[in-house]
Amino acid sequence: MDGTTARPSRPALRPPTAGAGRPAPRAAELRDPRGRTTLVTRPLTDQAGRLGRPAAGRAPEAFVDRVDPAALQTPAVRAVLANVARICPAFLPRQVLREGSRHILIAGTIGRAPVVAKCLAPAALRGERAEQLIERFHHEVAVYRAFVRHRPPVRLPRLVAADHDRCVLVLERVPGRPAARERHPVNAPTPGEVRAVLGSVRTLNLWRPPTDVFGKPLDYQTEIARFHSLGLLTDRDAGDLRGLLHGLASMPWQLNHGDALLGNILLAPSGPVLLDWEQAGWYLPGYDLAVLWSVLSGDTAARRQISQLAQSGGTLARDAFLVNLVLVLMRELRLHDVPGAGEEQRIMIRRLYDDAALARRAVRAAVGTR
Template structure:
């Protein structure tokens, strides 16, 4: 039995304990008990813990989380004000905070709906209707359709949740997920860390292996048309075009794969919960390995990452390898068409030389694949 907390001294360990007798302790008047504060009851034998008064007091209301300050100058731009008018039409409670991006294609504005952080994406106004405007509108409609399809069929990767959308005015409002882009440039000079690369490849692989209903997504890329287009402008030789068409003939019965379609590192956020894929306007059914080909083309400075991508592309066997090679050649031709323009700076010329080297390597791999069929 443990000694009472009111006894003057505690007995030593192992000492014999005797019951008190009249000879040792004579009865006498008991000393008065110390007065206790009113409204407080203590359990006998337990001293109050330090700081108990603080725990018993009601908690003060916690301050609201800090939000970004509004940027009046950027929000007052004519194009941004026109976009905000379309946003508030479908989300009257939207409170704009900052302009994330404003270019010739899109306007991205962050804001709040109540206490929920959101991002609104709008199509930038164009001075006149043109073929380029029609292509941008078609892609925006496709992205809205993809987000709505993901509401019914949840993908196995992290992506922003749809809040609201206006198909006619090309407005898309999504939740804002905190994170940083895996890269700021299309062709980054500094590659992500090996752990980040593995996480990105894991998310891409999970998306590619997912099999949603086939009628939900489209086929954004016409492979035969792309080969003919690059052949007509001289980027592909007669032999290159013939080799690619021969590989396509062997892939005629290969099941398509759901791909992001624009799996650049700048379209992948590194969030605490894992990679987050954004910008789904090119999502759809492709030949297997299209997303891997896009990542391979922009990771020219990371040999280890390219080796991992090549290994993933060949997991499915010879047909998967051939599909990856067809995708890789077409992606590299597109990158060369985008960047091999007059007036390029020194850094861009270095990148162009790397792209030509990569294209030559891909052509040799295609010829070797044709020779083994």
């Protein structure tokens, strides 16, 4: 994706020209007879020391939460707190971090350990997408449990407790700030922050856990057909993507976070921390890179770096990245190109259409080199 376009501020998509410490103890677990509800009775430890306590020689990284009794007393919050209390009777709520239509996040403590409870909102359980949201939450619970057995090489919140049936997760609360607070940030992270984020994402992508631990959240043929039926892909676009997919049939898949937005990456003192694992699983190589490329429209240098990483594995890796990129951009257009958009959103939509056109041209060029 190096090169030039009609708009020099945008990197062009172009196919390449040639082919210490002690080990952390495992936590004790209690499971119900169906094996669905897991309660971790002793917090796991990590390089920062015991959960909620700083390591020796480091300054405490305390959370200063303003207790908001009114927010903790809304019907939805009280309902999910009752579910949290079933698996964590010692959970002391401090602050509602988010009360949305899908999820409710509540910061609190268990003893001296700062934790956060993530729950599916009661309204989500009654909505039109209830089945899909419940399935995704169950998937995230399964991913966190899998990470207890197969520890990944990247930083993520440690599982404290989980209730599959009531859609509750209680996780270690990690100090830090999101890499961005907007899905498509106007001000990109600093070059050093971008390098750290890409380093963590690539470390995850190169990890090889047992293949039966994670599933395949994305059906590529179905996604192509869906965007084609919506008019976002032309007949030629769909045919080109299917042609690239055919050539990737024997390529090994790669473990990806699946939703590597900057808002899902926490910049902590110990390095980036990946949050929200609802869509983690096996993808064609480069899916996480495609997500990051799609949201960093204002950072030409970051996009060039992502493009180089995506193409470093050769022609097949390039083709996989391009398939991922087109589908990610189609999803973003589907999500944001809606009636009633404000001026700022319309500017972002125009950028997405420019990016999509760029990606289509790159796909056609890649098909021509096959």
